[in-house]
Ligand SMILES: Nc1ncnc2c1ncn2[C@@H]1O[C@H](COP(=O)(O)OP(=O)(O)O)[C@@H](O)[C@H]1O
């Protein structure tokens with residue numbers, strides 16, 4: 001359904017001496033120098049990458065870097081000077097005019113930043129406009145237009161006129177018009193750039209939602225890295241017609257190819273891009289097998305490992321609760337026999353979902369009684385975030401993603417391990433934090 005687009009050695013020179021211009025690029029002259037010397041303008045220089053079927057692929061770069069030229073070559077609104085563009089195995093430069101029209105009508109739709117809605121036509125007719133141009137019969141195109149309007153949240157607005165709609169809604173009509181032909185490829189050239197920030201975020205969510213209902217190959221042009229990071233499965237960064245780097249948002253943040261890319265990501269709102277799981281650190285975890293004991297062993301382990309808290313898990317790594325030296329001492333106060341860890345659980349610990357953006361953690365962290373546990377898929381314990389971790393993350397221009405942390409196998413204590421009060425068995429899993437040296441608890445037995 002969705003289609004793959006392969007871009008192979010694609011060049012575009014505006015002017016009648018493309019060869020001369022390309023030779024000068026190879027000699028290292030800048031785009032500006034070539035323009036001054038020859039009057040030729042380099043649109044795209046040697047683009048090579050593949051856009052996978054069903055992904056949202058964002059093309060970014062400063063104004064004039066060649067984004068629009070590149071995307072317009074994908075449906076041959078602009079003919080490449082050389083190179084191949086291959087859609088699901090078909091080189092589109094080899095298509096006949098008739099097949100090209102069919103491709104544009106059925107498979108590839110385009111949404112622009114500012115496209116004019118016809119003021120004298122209803123929203124419904126505006127949406128059906130492309131289909132009308134393509135010669136689709138009235139009943140079929142009205143049906144398709146209505147469905148497309150529903151998809152973008154404008155059900156019922158069909159009979160209205162454009163001037164009754166807000167700017168954001170008009171942009172939705174533009175999207176509906178592109179969706180009306182049910183294309184497998186959507187080309188979106190700065191489609192949201194003119195919208196105010198709130199509406200823009202709303203449209204981004206809308207696009208992600210649409211993508212969940214039906215996967216299309218979306219080539220999305222933007223000059224806003226926050227937007228790119230939010231919606232892009234992968235991102236290509238262009239400069240002066242050249243594609244400098246292609247990668248996932250993570251790839252690009254972790255290892256920017258050069259200073260140009262670095263200058264882009266400097267302004268990124270890292271707190272919106274990074275998730276709780278990205279900054280979670282490992283913690284002291286205790287796997288508790290018994291409900292009726294463990295407090296004394298846990299207290300001893302916390303004291304020995306010089307930690308404030310321990311996170312109690314069951315054998316399936318699900319969080320049971322959090323204990324601290326203080327909560328354990330309080331629970332044991334005046335208590336003679338064995339005591340279950342649950343009696344020492346700290347109250348008011350709200351676990352964080354791994355996918356929560358760091359920007360949404362300020363509230364929970366401000367009131368947290370301890371570093372908060374982060375839970376991943378099927379609520380598995382992944383690690384913790386402390387206020388210090390969060391502040392350290394925020395106190396940087398471009399926070400690096402912490403490297404993946406080695407998972408250490410649990411250290412199982414001898415079941416007969418005595419803590420003075422025979423309050424075992426408990427297994428200890430030492431997840432070392434970079435700041436602390438792992439302690440060999442087992443040797444202490
Ligand atoms: N029709 C054209 N004639 C001459 N030069 C053009 C034409 N279209 C684009 N260019 C040039 O190609 C370069 C890339 O433009 P464009 O693809 O529009 O960049 P972007 O979309 O990244 O802002 C610019 O230097 C621009 O001036």
Ligand SMILES: [Mg+2]
Nearest residue numbers: 067068069189
């Ligand atoms: Mg452009």
